[in-house]
Amino acid sequence: MGPLHGIRILELAGIGAAPFGCMLLADMGAEVVRVERAGDPSRPSAIDGAGRKQSDPRRYVPHRGRRSIALNLKARSGRDALLRLVERADVLVEAFRPGVAERLGIGPDECLERNPRLVYARMTGWGQSGPLANTAGHDINYIAVAGALDNFRRTGDRPLPPLNVVGDMGGGGMLLAFGIAAALVHVGRTGQGQVIDAAMVDGAALQLATTLGMRAQGRWPNPPGANVSDTGAPYYEVYECSDGRFLAVGALEKPFWDEFVARLGLPPDTLPDREDPTQWPDGKRRLAEILRTRPRDEWTAVFDGSDACVSPVLSLDEAPHHPHAVARSAFIDVGGTVQPAPAPRFSKTPAAAPTAPPQPGADTEAVLRDWGLTDLVREATT
Numbered sequence: 338m339g340p341l342h343g344i345r346i347l348e349l350a351g352i353g354a355a356p357f358g359c360m361l362l363a364d365m366g367a368e369v370v371r372v373e374r375a376g377d378p379s380r381p382s383a384i385d386g387a388g389r390k391q392s393d394p395r396r397y398v399p400h401r402g403r404r405s406i407a408l409n410l411k412a413r414s415g416r417d418a419l420l421r422l423v424e425r426a427d428v429l430v431e432a433f434r435p436g437v438a439e440r441l442g443i444g445p446d447e448c449l450e451r452n453p454r455l456v457y458a459r460m461t462g463w464g465q466s467g468p469l470a471n472t473a474g475h476d477i478n479y480i481a482v483a484g485a486l487d488n489f490r491r492t493g494d495r496p497l498p499p500l501n502v503v504g505d506m507g508g509g510g511m512l513l514a515f516g517i518a519a520a521l522v523h524v525g526r527t528g529q530g531q532v533i534d535a536a537m538v539d540g541a542a543l544q545l546a547t548t549l550g551m552r553a554q555g556r557w558p559n560p561p562g563a564n565v566s567d568t569g570a571p572y573y574e575v576y577e578c579s580d581g582r583f584l585a586v587g588a589l590e591k592p593f594w595d596e597f598v599a600r601l602g603l604p605p606d607t608l609p610d611r612e613d614p615t616q617w618p619d620g621k622r623r624l625a626e627i628l629r630t631r632p633r634d635e636w637t638a639v640f641d642g643s644d645a646c647v648s649p650v651l652s653l654d655e656a657p658h659h660p661h662a663v664a665r666s667a668f669i670d671v672g673g674t675v676q677p678a679p680a681p682r683f684s685k686t687p688a689a690a691p692t693a694p695p696q697p698g699a700d701t702e703a704v705l706r707d708w709g710l711t712d713l714v715r716e717a718t719t
Contacts, residue, residue: 339366339493339679340686344427344521347372347419348403349443350697351432353476353501354509355460356399359430361514363402364679364688367428370398370704372419373697375407382482398676400694406705407698416442418705418713423448423455425708428517429525430459435470445532455530456520460513462504464536476504476537483541488548492562492569508540511694559614562693565589571620572597572611575650582633583650586624597645603629 344367348359363369409415436442445457463469480486490496513535551557563569572588588597609616640647657668670695680690
């Protein structure tokens with residue numbers, strides 16, 4: 338059933354971080370209802386953020402595990418229906434630009450007046466305040482301003498965006514889900530709801546805590562790409578193999594490095610001194626030459642079961658079939674779509690298998706009836 342079983346969440350349809358955060362909550366057993374905008378041909382379920390028509394909505398993984406209704410929030414009937422749903426909800430999630438929900442008449446004041454226990458969660462890139470709050474942006478922009486993007490590069494290279502996992506997903510969706518869970522604990526203790534201002538730029542900065550701490554201690558002194566775990570050192574790098582595929586080497590600590598060198602079949606002092614940063618470039622060059630002599634899977638077999646901290650760099654198609662992923666059922670098939678399984682795992686309240694993403698608006702009548710709003714079934718979407 339999941340640890341959040343019994344929690345009701347209204348998710349005003351958006352893209353990116355907010356749906357991912359709501360997916361995490363749905364995975365944990367919350368009842369999440371995605372509220373699409375009826376009559377709006379540009380709603381995110383039909384058009385993605387780049388203006389391209391999306392394909393099968395039943396395969397868009399971040400929308401899994403919930404039902405979908407359609408309300409015309411520009412009409413009084415739609416707004417009234419939403420506010421009546423708010424009276425029965427524990428959480429409302431919106432990802433509009435600041436001020437949009439207020440102009441629609443569904444902002445925090447209106448919703449908390451209807452339901453003082455409500456957690457009103459706002460997900461944006463720049464936050465509800467500050468000079469950038471009302472400007473557009475994407476993951477690449479938020480992590481750039483937060484100071485994260487500059488660090489994703491080797492020495493001499495330009496920064497390389499790490500997909501959209503640091504801003505949108507880690508800095509946005511996970512921060513949103515954590516904030517909601519924390520606010521629900523507060524509701525349980527005090528009976529008081531509140532507003533959450535979750536910003537991707539804040540979440541991206543938050544993830545730099547360890548790096549900034551190491552920098553303050555003098556343990557991260559060099560420019561990007563020249564430190565111990567940003568590909569500066571030979572023991573923390575990605576190396577190409579003879580078949581054009583790659584190995585990830587993370588032999589950071591000395592015992593792991595010694596195991597790594599032993600598995601390579603090299604005498605202990607063959608490679609340049611790993612403790613001397615001036616010898617790191619030569620160390621990386623020597624290792625690159627050695628690891629390029631065999632294909633990836635042969636090297637994987639050499640290091641299998643060891644503490645050398647060496648892993649094959651797997652593709653999206655390969656990862657679900659890795660023996661460790663298979664043993665832990667880390668990936669599941671839902672409606673013909675391979676996707677990550679719910680995480681983390683709970684001993685007393687394990688998460689159920691998620692359902693496939695809904696067709697937009699497909700559950701309007703069923704949800705209104707289930708939430709005790711049968712009288713709104715006809716008028717809510719007009």
